[in-house]
Amino acid sequence: xxxxxxxxxxxxxxxxxxxxxxxxxxxxxxxxxxxxxxxxxxxxxxxxxxxxxxxxxxxxxxxxxxxxxxxxxxxxxxxxxxxxxxxxxxxxxxxxxxxxxxxxxxxxxxxxxxxxxxxxxxxxxxxxxxxxxxxxxxxxxxxxxxxxxxxxxxxxxxxxxxxxxxxxxxxxxxxxxxxxxxxxxxxxxxx
Numbered sequence: 001x002x003x004x005x006x007x008x009x010x011x012x013x014x015x016x017x018x019x020x021x022x023x024x025x026x027x028x029x030x031x032x033x034x035x036x037x038x039x040x041x042x043x044x045x046x047x048x049x050x051x052x053x054x055x056x057x058x059x060x061x062x063x064x065x066x067x068x069x070x071x072x073x074x075x076x077x078x079x080x081x082x083x084x085x086x087x088x089x090x091x092x093x094x095x096x097x098x099x100x101x102x103x104x105x106x107x108x109x110x111x112x113x114x115x116x117x118x119x120x121x122x123x124x125x126x127x128x129x130x131x132x133x134x135x136x137x138x139x140x141x142x143x144x145x146x147x148x149x150x151x152x153x154x155x156x157x158x159x160x161x162x163x164x165x166x167x168x169x170x171x172x173x174x175x176x177x178x179x180x181x182x183x184x185x186x187x188x189x190x191x
Contacts, residue, residue, distance in 0.1 A: 004056060004153075004155070004173045004177075004178075005056070005061075005062065005128065005130075005153055005171070005173075006128075006151070006153065006170065006171040009061050009062060009127075009128060009151075010061065010127070011061055012061070012062070012063055013061060013062040013063070013127040013128055014062070014063055014065050014125065014126045014127045014128070015056070015062045015063065015064045015065065015126060015127070015128045015129075015130060016064075016065050016066050016067070016068070016117075016120055016125065016126040016128075016129055016130070017056075017064070017066075017067040017068065017129075017130040017132065018068050018070075018113050018116060018117045018129060018130065018131050018132065018133075019050075019067065019068065019069045019070060019092075019113075019132040019133075020070055020109060020110065020113055020131075020132060020133040020134075020135075020138075021047075021048045021049070021050075021069045021070055021071040021087075021109075021132075022046070022047065022048075022070065022071040022072055022109050023109075023133060023134065023135065024048075024049055024132055024133075024156075024175075025043070025044070025045065025046055025047055025048050025049045025071065026046050027134065027156075027157055027160045028043065028049040028157075028179055029043075029045050029046060029049075031157065031176070031180070037049075038051075038179075038180070038181065038182050038183065039182075039183060040052055040053060040182075040183045040186070041179060042086060042089075042090050044083070044086070047071050047072075047073055047083060048069065048071050048083065048086070048087060049179060050069070050087070050090045050091070050092065051090075051178045051179055051186075052090065052091060053178045053183075053186045054155075054175070054178045054179075055067065055090075055091040056130075062128070065125065065126060066093045066094055067091065067092050067093055067094065068092075068093075068094045068095075068096060068113070068116055069087050069092040069094070069095045069096065070096045070098075070109040070110075070112055070113045071083070071095075071096075071097055071098070071109060072097065072098040072099065072100040072108060072109055073097060073098075073099065073100055074099075074100050075099070080097050080099060083095070083097045084097050096109075096112055096113075096116075098112070110135075110137065110138075113133070114138070114141045117129055117131065117141060117145060118141065118144055118145060118148075121144075121145045121148040121150045122148055126150065127150060127151065128150065128151045128152075128153055129145055129150055129151070129152050129153070130153045130154075130155055131152055131153070131154050131155070131169070132154075132155045132156060132175065133154070133156060133165075134156035134157065134160045134161045134162060134165065135162055135165070136162035136164050136165055138162075138165055139162075139164055139165055139168050142154075142165065142168045142169055143168060146168075146170070151170040151171070152168075152169045152170055152171075153169065153170060153171045153172070153173065154166060154169040154171070154172045154173070155172075155173045155174075155175040156174075156175055157174065157175060157176050158174045158176065
C-alpha cells in the first residue's frame with residue numbers, strides 16, 4: 001500500500017492542499033503524450049488536471065480543510081468562470097484561476113500559492129500542507145512553512161521533481177499513482 005500522507009500523522013490533523021495546477025497540467029500533458037487520460041481524470045491541456053482520488057476524502061487521521069488550485073488561462077471572464085466551475089466539480093473548494101497576460105500567468109500562480117500557504121501556516125489553519133509542485137523555486141516557501149512548525153507533504157511526478165525540494169519536505173508522494181492508474185487499482189488501494 002502506498003501512502004499519500006505520512007503514516008505517523010496525529011488523529012484529527014488539519015490538512016490544506018496547495019496545487020500549482022498550471023505546472024502539474026503541463027507536466028501531465030507531456031507524460032500523457034498521445035494517450036487518453038484515465039476516465040476518472042479531468043484534464044484541460046496546460047490549464048488543469050485532477051482526479052477524485054487526489055481529494056483524500058477518506059483518510060482516517062485527518063480533516064481536509066480546503067484544497068486550493070492555482071492556474072492561469074488565455075481567454076475572457078466566461079472562460080475563467082468555466083474553469084473555476086470545472087475545478088469545483090472535481091472537488092477543489094478554492095480554485096484560483098488567473099488571466100494569462102504575456103507570460104505573467106505563471107508568476108501570479110506561484111506568488112499566490114506561496115502567499116496563501118504561508119499566511120494559512122502563520123494563522124495556524126493547518127497542521128500539514130500538501131504542496132503539489134515540483135520546482136526548486138518553492139524551497140524558500142517550504143523552509144518558511146516548516147519554520148512555522150508545520151509539516152509539508154510534497155506530491156509531484158518523481159521524474160519532474162527538484163531533488164532539493166524533495167529533500168526539504170517532510171514526506172513525498174508520487175502523484176502519478178493518482179493520475180496514471182485506472183479507477184479499479186485506485187479503489188482497491190486507496191478507498
